[in-house]
Amino acid sequence: MATTVASVADICLEAKHASRELARVDTATKSLALESIADAIQARAEEILEANSADLQAAAGGDYTTAFLDKLRLDHARVNAMAAGVRGVMVLPDPVGEVLDGWRLANGLDVRRVSVPLGVVAVIYEARPNVTIDATALCLKSSNAIVLRGSSAAARTNGLLAETASSAARSQGIPAGAVSLVQGGHEDSAELATQSATVDLIVPRGGEGLKASLKGVATVPVIYAASGNCHVYVDSSADLDSAREIVLNAKLQRPGVCNAAETLLVHADIAEQFLPTALAELSEAGVKLHGDARAIAAAGGAPIYEASDEDWDTEYLALELAVGVVDSAEDAIAHVNSHGSGHSEAIVTSDVGNARAFQLAVDAACVYVNASTRFTDGYEFGMGAEIGNSTQKLHARGPIGLRELCTFKYLIEGAGQIRA
Amino acid sequence: MATTVASVADICLEAKHASRELARVDTATKSLALESIADAIQARAEEILEANSADLQAAAGGDYTTAFLDKLRLDHARVNAMAAGVRGVMVLPDPVGEVLDGWRLANGLDVRRVSVPLGVVAVIYEARPNVTIDATALCLKSSNAIVLRGSSAAARTNGLLAETASSAARSQGIPAGAVSLVQGGHEDSAELATQSATVDLIVPRGGEGLKASLKGVATVPVIYAASGNCHVYVDSSADLDSAREIVLNAKLQRPGVCNAAETLLVHADIAEQFLPTALAELSEAGVKLHGDARAIAAAGGAPIYEASDEDWDTEYLALELAVGVVDSAEDAIAHVNSHGSGHSEAIVTSDVGNARAFQLAVDAACVYVNASTRFTDGYEFGMGAEIGNSTQKLHARGPIGLRELCTFKYLIEGAGQIRA
Numbered sequence: 001m002a003t004t005v006a007s008v009a010d011i012c013l014e015a016k017h018a019s020r021e022l023a024r025v026d027t028a029t030k031s032l033a034l035e036s037i038a039d040a041i042q043a044r045a046e047e048i049l050e051a052n053s054a055d056l057q058a059a060a061g062g063d064y065t066t067a068f069l070d071k072l073r074l075d076h077a078r079v080n081a082m083a084a085g086v087r088g089v090m091v092l093p094d095p096v097g098e099v100l101d102g103w104r105l106a107n108g109l110d111v112r113r114v115s116v117p118l119g120v121v122a123v124i125y126e127a128r129p130n131v132t133i134d135a136t137a138l139c140l141k142s143s144n145a146i147v148l149r150g151s152s153a154a155a156r157t158n159g160l161l162a163e164t165a166s167s168a169a170r171s172q173g174i175p176a177g178a179v180s181l182v183q184g185g186h187e188d189s190a191e192l193a194t195q196s197a198t199v200d201l202i203v204p205r206g207g208e209g210l211k212a213s214l215k216g217v218a219t220v221p222v223i224y225a226a227s228g229n230c231h232v233y234v235d236s237s238a239d240l241d242s243a244r245e246i247v248l249n250a251k252l253q254r255p256g257v258c259n260a261a262e263t264l265l266v267h268a269d270i271a272e273q274f275l276p277t278a279l280a281e282l283s284e285a286g287v288k289l290h291g292d293a294r295a296i297a298a299a300g301g302a303p304i305y306e307a308s309d310e311d312w313d314t315e316y317l318a319l320e321l322a323v324g325v326v327d328s329a330e331d332a333i334a335h336v337n338s339h340g341s342g343h344s345e346a347i348v349t350s351d352v353g354n355a356r357a358f359q360l361a362v363d364a365a366c367v368y369v370n371a372s373t374r375f376t377d378g379y380e381f382g383m384g385a386e387i388g389n390s391t392q393k394l395h396a397r398g399p400i401g402l403r404e405l406c407t408f409k410y411l412i413e414g415a416g417q418i419r420a
Numbered sequence: 421m422a423t424t425v426a427s428v429a430d431i432c433l434e435a436k437h438a439s440r441e442l443a444r445v446d447t448a449t450k451s452l453a454l455e456s457i458a459d460a461i462q463a464r465a466e467e468i469l470e471a472n473s474a475d476l477q478a479a480a481g482g483d484y485t486t487a488f489l490d491k492l493r494l495d496h497a498r499v500n501a502m503a504a505g506v507r508g509v510m511v512l513p514d515p516v517g518e519v520l521d522g523w524r525l526a527n528g529l530d531v532r533r534v535s536v537p538l539g540v541v542a543v544i545y546e547a548r549p550n551v552t553i554d555a556t557a558l559c560l561k562s563s564n565a566i567v568l569r570g571s572s573a574a575a576r577t578n579g580l581l582a583e584t585a586s587s588a589a590r591s592q593g594i595p596a597g598a599v600s601l602v603q604g605g606h607e608d609s610a611e612l613a614t615q616s617a618t619v620d621l622i623v624p625r626g627g628e629g630l631k632a633s634l635k636g637v638a639t640v641p642v643i644y645a646a647s648g649n650c651h652v653y654v655d656s657s658a659d660l661d662s663a664r665e666i667v668l669n670a671k672l673q674r675p676g677v678c679n680a681a682e683t684l685l686v687h688a689d690i691a692e693q694f695l696p697t698a699l700a701e702l703s704e705a706g707v708k709l710h711g712d713a714r715a716i717a718a719a720g721g722a723p724i725y726e727a728s729d730e731d732w733d734t735e736y737l738a739l740e741l742a743v744g745v746v747d748s749a750e751d752a753i754a755h756v757n758s759h760g761s762g763h764s765e766a767i768v769t770s771d772v773g774n775a776r777a778f779q780l781a782v783d784a785a786c787v788y789v790n791a792s793t794r795f796t797d798g799y800e801f802g803m804g805a806e807i808g809n810s811t812q813k814l815h816a817r818g819p820i821g822l823r824e825l826c827t828f829k830y831l832i833e834g835a836g837q838i839r840a
Contacts, residue, residue, distance in 0.1 A: 242836035249838035371834030394815040407813040414791030416662035418669035
């Protein structure tokens, strides 16, 4: 593993060299490397927990929140979960070498479009040390070299985890430089973000501050893990029991994540029938409600505040929900397209025309009919592990899994063809 | 069509609104619109040529090169070619609505990944007025709204062409705002490049100056049409007659384009046999040669200059070629990966192992075995018209055709599924 004595540019150049070799490593070798990493993590669990204790002890004196310290903390269960995660990635299909398209031209040339690794992927992340291992496994599986940049608060833990992964991978023939860790000040993130000659993609995993810090400076392509201002629209034709379950699930099952619902839209025709029970249940579950005038009028006694303009654009990531009443599926679509962040949007309906219109017209990564928005996730979609969710439209939209860590190239084979 | 009285931001917002409607327009309507545009261009040919004459007259007094003025000039043949181009795009398969993947989850949810338009595409271009029509046809065919930003020297021609296209499209039910033209000072390009709330992609079509001007300011995703420092490597096992034809074709067939060869690499074992004839023919065709010491020694009398370090990294786009001798296919691969721009690279060989190694290891959009690099082109690949060629790895690599003007979304259908 490249050490922090080397400059960021040197580490990235090493990674680029390693990526050239990685592009030719076969699946069996990658599987041995991943298994070796999983074994090594479990074999060195005590060391890893000691390093983590030292990080936690140092952080205890610092200016960190309890939530941050909890994310930083490892225990035996979390160490085992990391190893299990690596084995989970190991058994996924190899995304490299898939023939995505192929055809023969009139002149006899055979054209294939084949998936290939991106090259060097940099991952910038915050507290959770498990990202060190999760991201490494995804990158090696997709034959990418990885440059990790974790939180300085997790320096000892991340350093040991990266070293463990790197030497285990090397023992199976993965080139040195395939896994490296940059540890330094904040200026290292900026330096990493400008290595466009060697780094092919940056994936920042962290809060809005991290994203904002990259937006100004990155010359390397960035895929930002998305924020989600997700909606559930309950149509006039909806099965109201199912609608209530979907709304409660989308808001309550895990409120702090990007695919949780932040706004409920209800058709005017069923507002008085639907809202009193649904809002009462949400309120009993601790959800603070913000409604427009018609939602408040139809709330039937559930405590609900007047929504401000801001509420419609807010990703609460908490037990809060904006509630609006609309006159048609078209109005719901217009609301979603004005206020949504293009992540996950759901309609609950029994009307096939409204279902189709919603799916066709809503501009989002994932558009659901009669299901909770909470399914937007690499694991849930059957794609295996993911490195985040994208609301961008170029390259990756929705879960960023192994295939999204690949690009493609055209392979063209002939027998001396020249252009006329 | 939005007029230039409106601000750039307003034009882009109109385009965004139009794009919402366009996402639901069917293929038949788009075909009628494209046919109508082709008809209108031919019907208004005299007007278009008059506007073009006025532009040419005004430009004649300015500081423009003959090449620029030639690109600016329209005649009946060029007007007819524009109309024919639109009809060519019309008959291509509709890229929107293709199911790219689809599967059923264990819980019964049906997941489809479906191609959808990007939304609003801005095209910034220089002299050639035909881009106004070519780009409009590609964007409408892929259900994208287009915002055009042409050269001020072509203002009258572009204005009339855009107005012709927009009103013909509107006559067939395409929403107003689907085709607009921004005409103003250079600051308009910068303003366009920062409309990230409404513009989904910018495609600059022009020289390095245009690209550089956007690199510093664009917040909208940009796909840069590529430069190509392309190589032909002649392996020791190559059929030397075929190799000579490929090298001559790759360098001479159209030297000024991005898929023309700029460097010839030859295996040491056949350098003395191959180079004298090949270099003599290149030289006779007017090619200035720059060689390394071994190429010079093997040139056999063909005039050849000593190559500087810069030559290996230069896209001549002219009758010039760098010539190097290497000791193995691996050395050729290493040279290509160090100096290439990731565009189009060719090996000429009869050795299947070297062919495979070259295809696997060379990091480029298009990797050829026994064929000229000149085939990298949307038309040649059978993808129909293209808006440029990309050497980026994210989203579009190689020809940027209709499919690359699309993104995708996941459509998920259920019967009340919630996440456990």
